[in-house]
Amino acid sequence: MTSRSQLVIVANRLPVDRVDLPDGSRGWRRSPGGLVSALDPVMRANDGVWIGWPGGTETDLEPFEDDGLSLVPVELTAEEVEEFYEGMSNATLWPIYHDVVAKPEFHREWWDAYVRVNERFTAKAVEVAEEGATVWVHDYQLQLVPQMLREARPDLRIGFYLHIPFPPAELFAQLPWRRQVLEGLLGADLVGFQMSGGAQNFVRLVRQRVGHKTHRDLIYLPDDRTVRAAAFPISIDTGSFEELARQDSVAARAKEIREALGNPTKVFLGVDRLDYTKGIHARLRAFGELIEDGHFDVEDAVFVQVASPSRERVEQYRILRDEIDRLVGHVNGDLGRIGRPAISYLHAAYPREEMAALYRAADIMVVTPFRDGMNLVAKEYVACRYDDAGALVLSEFAGAAAELRQAWQVNPYDINGIKAAMLEAYRADEKETTKRMRAMRKTVLTRDVTAWAGSFLEALADIRPGHGKAVKPVSPE
Numbered sequence: 001m002t003s004r005s006q007l008v009i010v011a012n013r014l015p016v017d018r019v020d021l022p023d024g025s026r027g028w029r030r031s032p033g034g035l036v037s038a039l040d041p042v043m044r045a046n047d048g049v050w051i052g053w054p055g056g057t058e059t060d061l062e063p064f065e066d067d068g069l070s071l072v073p074v075e076l077t078a079e080e081v082e083e084f085y086e087g088m089s090n091a092t093l094w095p096i097y098h099d100v101v102a103k104p105e106f107h108r109e110w111w112d113a114y115v116r117v118n119e120r121f122t123a124k125a126v127e128v129a130e131e132g133a134t135v136w137v138h139d140y141q142l143q144l145v146p147q148m149l150r151e152a153r154p155d156l157r158i159g160f161y162l163h164i165p166f167p168p169a170e171l172f173a174q175l176p177w178r179r180q181v182l183e184g185l186l187g188a189d190l191v192g193f194q195m196s197g198g199a200q201n202f203v204r205l206v207r208q209r210v211g212h213k214t215h216r217d218l219i220y221l222p223d224d225r226t227v228r229a230a231a232f233p234i235s236i237d238t239g240s241f242e243e244l245a246r247q248d249s250v251a252a253r254a255k256e257i258r259e260a261l262g263n264p265t266k267v268f269l270g271v272d273r274l275d276y277t278k279g280i281h282a283r284l285r286a287f288g289e290l291i292e293d294g295h296f297d298v299e300d301a302v303f304v305q306v307a308s309p310s311r312e313r314v315e316q317y318r319i320l321r322d323e324i325d326r327l328v329g330h331v332n333g334d335l336g337r338i339g340r341p342a343i344s345y346l347h348a349a350y351p352r353e354e355m356a357a358l359y360r361a362a363d364i365m366v367v368t369p370f371r372d373g374m375n376l377v378a379k380e381y382v383a384c385r386y387d388d389a390g391a392l393v394l395s396e397f398a399g400a401a402a403e404l405r406q407a408w409q410v411n412p413y414d415i416n417g418i419k420a421a422m423l424e425a426y427r428a429d430e431k432e433t434t435k436r437m438r439a440m441r442k443t444v445l446t447r448d449v450t451a452w453a454g455s456f457l458e459a460l461a462d463i464r465p466g467h468g469k470a471v472k473p474v475s476p477e
């Protein structure tokens with residue numbers, strides 16, 4: 001039995017992963033991530049509850065506590081994992097919301113599973129939310145929850161945050177269930193986006209497709225409710241990243257990494273989930289061509305690409321994996337030397353300490369998504385560069401580009417443009433890289449994830465004075 005709460009977080013995933021313990025029993029391990037660290041203090045201050053899928057298809061899971069957090073698992077069947085998660089969420093909505101970089105698939109059974117699973121998440125929230133509680137729903141897997149929740153519990157204050165871009169009307173219009181999704185989101189009092197462009201796309205679509213009156217960032221519903229749509233660019237736990245990067249063990253590991261690479265003059269780095277939106281292929285191709293063109297050779301520069309396994313049962317992700325395998329084989333076969341491949345390609349996930357060491361070891365971080373809500377990797381790299389060194393090559397189509405103006409910005413569709421930016425960053429003198437990095441660090445240090453969560457919750461508390469109770473403000477330790 002879970003206690004009821006004044007603050008309920010509803011997200012696709014719980015902030016824990018299943019692990020096998022040494023004694024043979026099964027336990028939980030906290031999954032590290034910015035969202036969890038941002039919400040941790042708010043959750044504690046308000047005795048919050050987090051509702052989410054623990055991954056897998058285990059049944060009979062009861063609500064439990066993990067390191068002081070109350071967690072409520074939502075179960076999915078194997079069929080729902082296929083239809084709701086891999087299908088509707090990752091093969092329909094994900095590509096539509098990312099500029100149709102891959103072709104979205106539309107299947108009515110997937111939609112039915114999406115509705116059913118959204119209902120299940122809603123039922124849990126209805127159960128655990130106290131009278132007048134604040135419920136914060138996250139991301140594209142749960143866009144129907146706000147409306148379902150509003151119908152069941154009009155007393156609640158409901159916020160929704162979309163972590164990925166919200167597409168332009170022309171693309172969103174392809175979705176056979178576009179109206180249901182818009183109405184689903186309109187159940188919230190505040191709908192948050194990474195960028196103001198996403199918020200504007202949403203307001204325009206609501207006006208066009210649902211017919212509600214709108215003014216700037218406000219939508220007026222016939223039942224006298226007002227919904228606000230605004231941008232809240234997400235960030236990282238900057239302080240904890242910098243602290244990690246400053247550890248002696250991380251510095252030692254960074255040195256070891258450079259040695260293992262053969263101490264080249266410059267190390268380029270890419271870190272992504274292996275996803276077709278991230279532009280991994282384009283940047284590796286650009287790097288290979290720079291060597292082929294004779295701008296530098298493998299003694300001068302190498303590229304380390306970490307691609308953590310992701311959504312491996314979705315067809316498009318398998319195709320992408322093969323394409324990258326082929327390209328890396330081709331570049332290394334043609335351009336590498338014994339003991340010195342041009343690209344060190346790592347299809348694996350690493351602990352946070354190793355990520356920090358990689359960020360410390362890299363001279364040039366290359367982030368080239370075709371479309372990305374924010375891209376936290378770019379901000380993490382900046383957070384780890386307390387020495388004000390290092391260069392960032394960043395796609396204009398990542399949300400982060402709006403804040404990290406001093407990066408070498410590129411159009412990820414323009415391979416020559418990527419090459420030129422990589423070469424400029426490679427050749428830039430210390431004065432130039434320091435000036436740029438200092439400015440970017442100022443941004444990332446002041447706008448961290450705690451500020452992000454605080455500003456969203458404050459805006460949510462402001463929206464309907466007198467209705468629902470506001471959560472206690474976050475008190476950073």
Ligand code: GDG
Nearest residue numbers: 163234272273308348349350351352372373374375376377
């Ligand atoms: C979505 C939106 C938005 C990656 N490999 C490893 C690892 N990571 C960590 C990174 C970073 C996170 O995963 C990836 O975050 P991104 O923001 O780069 O991208 P998405 O996963 O697509 O996230 C995105 C974000 O939501 C937040 O709103 O910014 O636009 O698409 O933190 O460091 N971490 C570890 N090992 C790995 O191998 N430990």
